[in-house]
Amino acid sequence: MAKKDPTDLSVEEKLKTLYQLQTTLSAIDEKRALRGELPLEVQDLEDEIQGLTTRAEKIASEIKEFQSAIDQKKGEITTAEASVAKYKSQLDDVKNNREYDTLSKEIEFQTLEIELCNKKIKEATVQVAEKQQELDETQAQIEDRRSDLEQKRSELDAIMQETREEEDKLKEKAKDLETKIEPRLLGSFKRIRKSARNGLGIVTVQRDACGGCFNKIPPQRQLDIKMHKKIVVCEYCGRIMIDPELAGIKTETAAEEKPKRKRAIRKTAKKAEEE
Numbered sequence: 001m002a003k004k005d006p007t008d009l010s011v012e013e014k015l016k017t018l019y020q021l022q023t024t025l026s027a028i029d030e031k032r033a034l035r036g037e038l039p040l041e042v043q044d045l046e047d048e049i050q051g052l053t054t055r056a057e058k059i060a061s062e063i064k065e066f067q068s069a070i071d072q073k074k075g076e077i078t079t080a081e082a083s084v085a086k087y088k089s090q091l092d093d094v095k096n097n098r099e100y101d102t103l104s105k106e107i108e109f110q111t112l113e114i115e116l117c118n119k120k121i122k123e124a125t126v127q128v129a130e131k132q133q134e135l136d137e138t139q140a141q142i143e144d145r146r147s148d149l150e151q152k153r154s155e156l157d158a159i160m161q162e163t164r165e166e167e168d169k170l171k172e173k174a175k176d177l178e179t180k181i182e183p184r185l186l187g188s189f190k191r192i193r194k195s196a197r198n199g200l201g202i203v204t205v206q207r208d209a210c211g212g213c214f215n216k217i218p219p220q221r222q223l224d225i226k227m228h229k230k231i232v233v234c235e236y237c238g239r240i241m242i243d244p245e246l247a248g249i250k251t252e253t254a255a256e257e258k259p260k261r262k263r264a265i266r267k268t269a270k271k272a273e274e275e
């Protein structure tokens with residue numbers, strides 16, 4: 001068997017590998033954070049444009065309805081006017097008062113019909129004008145959102161282009177590291193990471209506290225962590241804990257506990273102050 005079975009790894013190696021995975025995943029998270037809200041903003045704009053387009057279509061069809069109602073009323077007017085003309089010509093040769101009254105009433109009725117139609121046309125014309133204005137505004141909004149969308153999309157594309165290659169490499173690395181970790185441990189690490197707001201599943205001990213939730217770690221637990229003999233989790237947040245030294249991190253606490261390295265650290269600090 002060329003490849004080492006992940007379960008054969010020592011706790012130390014497991015922790016180191018997990019920490020490397022964490023660093024890689026955090027780097028991916030950072031790249032994603034760089035894209036920030038842009039993908040969401042693009043999505044929102046697309047949705048908004050979709051909604052506005054539907055609204056514009058609805059208004060346009062309402063305008064069409066009003067216009068066809070106007071056409072219908074115009075047709076009715078033409079018919080009524082023809083009737084009026086016909087009745088008026090008949091008035092010239094009426095035989096009696098009764099016939100005269102009937103025709104007069106018809107003419108009056110048709111005239112009222114024409115007035116009513118004209119009133120309806122007027123109302124519909126006002127509606128068409130209002131709807132047209134609404135439609136123009138909606139279309140202006142669509143144009144506005146479209147140019148926003150174009151801008152956001154090109155921003156996002158630029159960032160994606162910049163980060164994609166690096167992100168792909170990081171993803172490849174993470175994938176490789178994941179094969180080195182036993183599935184059970186990897187599973188619980190991923191679970192912790194998912195529920196953690198900062199995306200950290202494994203954290204270093206920082207000033208005697210958990211580097212994830214910053215609660216103090218009891219001395220016995222700290223000792224267990226330093227021994228690298230078993231996997232220790234934070235009793236408050238459940239994150240896996242790693243000795244900073246094993247993680248390859250120098251901390252103040254670690255320096256203080258090791259007088260030999262103190263001078264070097266101080267020197268660096270002094271140098272930094274001078275600069």
Ligand SMILES: [Zn+2]
Nearest residue numbers: 210213234237
């Ligand atoms: Zn914690």
